[in-house]
Amino acid sequence: MSTASQPATDGFDAAFHYPPDLFEQLVDTIPLLCRSKNAVLLFFQGAGVPAEDLDDIRGELKADASAHNKYGITRTILTRLNERGDNGLRSRREVVKRVVEFEDFGTTWDNDRMRAKGQVASIRERVNVHDAFTRMSMERDREAARHRETHERQQEEVRSRTAAIDGARDRLFALFGEQNPQRRGKLAEAALNDIFAAFGISVREAFELRGDDGEGIVEQIDGVVDIDGTIYLVEMKWLSQTAGTGIVAQHLVRVMGRSGARGMIIANPGFSDAAVKQVRDAMGHMTVVLVTLEEIVGVLSRGDDLTNMLRTKIQAAVIDREPFRRI
Structure with missing residues (x-):
């Protein structure tokens, strides 16, 4: 044979x-x-x-x-x-x-x-x-198995992302009962950073810039996020009243000093009319987006996409020169 x-x-x-x-x-x-x-x-x-x-x-x-x-x-x-x-x-x-x-x-x-x-x-x-x-x-069976594995992996990613968002959201919600303003501000920054990261937004956490000749801290940035390839310097403020022109002016100076960067201010409970006007007047030189903590809480409560919400506000700022499009 x-x-x-x-x-x-x-x-x-x-x-x-x-x-x-x-x-x-x-x-x-x-x-x-x-x-x-x-x-x-x-x-x-x-x-x-x-x-x-x-x-x-x-x-x-x-x-x-x-x-x-x-x-x-x-x-x-x-x-x-x-x-x-x-x-x-x-x-x-x-x-x-x-x-x-x-x-x-x-x-x-x-x-x-x-x-x-x-x-x-x-x-x-x-x-x-x-x-x-x-x-x-x-081969059809193998292809079906690959699709199942991909679907299961995607489902696991969704579950992991949802768990991360839920955990950060709960930590953020709990801060409404925190009485120590300094502790509340630091924890709010951390929770927001985790929320941004869970939505796939690249985050660099708070950092400080020091002077060259023993000047100490000359600038402090609460965070930096990357949305659709554009850098935003982020300022987070948890106040007893709406953020006024003094708060906003400080961040406008930070953004103006960095070519190509944009700004984002997240404030609780919000912004005064004078602060919104001040940012609008500066829109010819820079783009700054104003976001309230209430808007972020609303997105998380509804299960909406934070990135889409921010894109809507960014488009309003860039196209309509409207820095505070309320969502």
């Missing part, structure tokens, strides 16, 4: 038994490949068929050579392999493999040779077609 050509037979690995049409093809083909009844038994023995499926037939042939013919032997052994279910899987696959790889037709009877070649070619084609469909089915 030659192994020069090796059509795939893995498509039958998962089959519980031979399908009826393949079964009959094997019954018609294997006897053509073997000149004698003992050669049929050796064919199956070489394919790993258990001895108990062969010994009784071998014994009956010794007692009476006419007890079986090659076709009857083949049918009986294939039936036994089918009945073995999963335990016969390897032998069933090997039987098919030996048939489709059979090339030494010089060992067959002359009268059977052409028919044997035709039968082997037919089974080989059937196996190859079956294997092609099996590969396509397996």
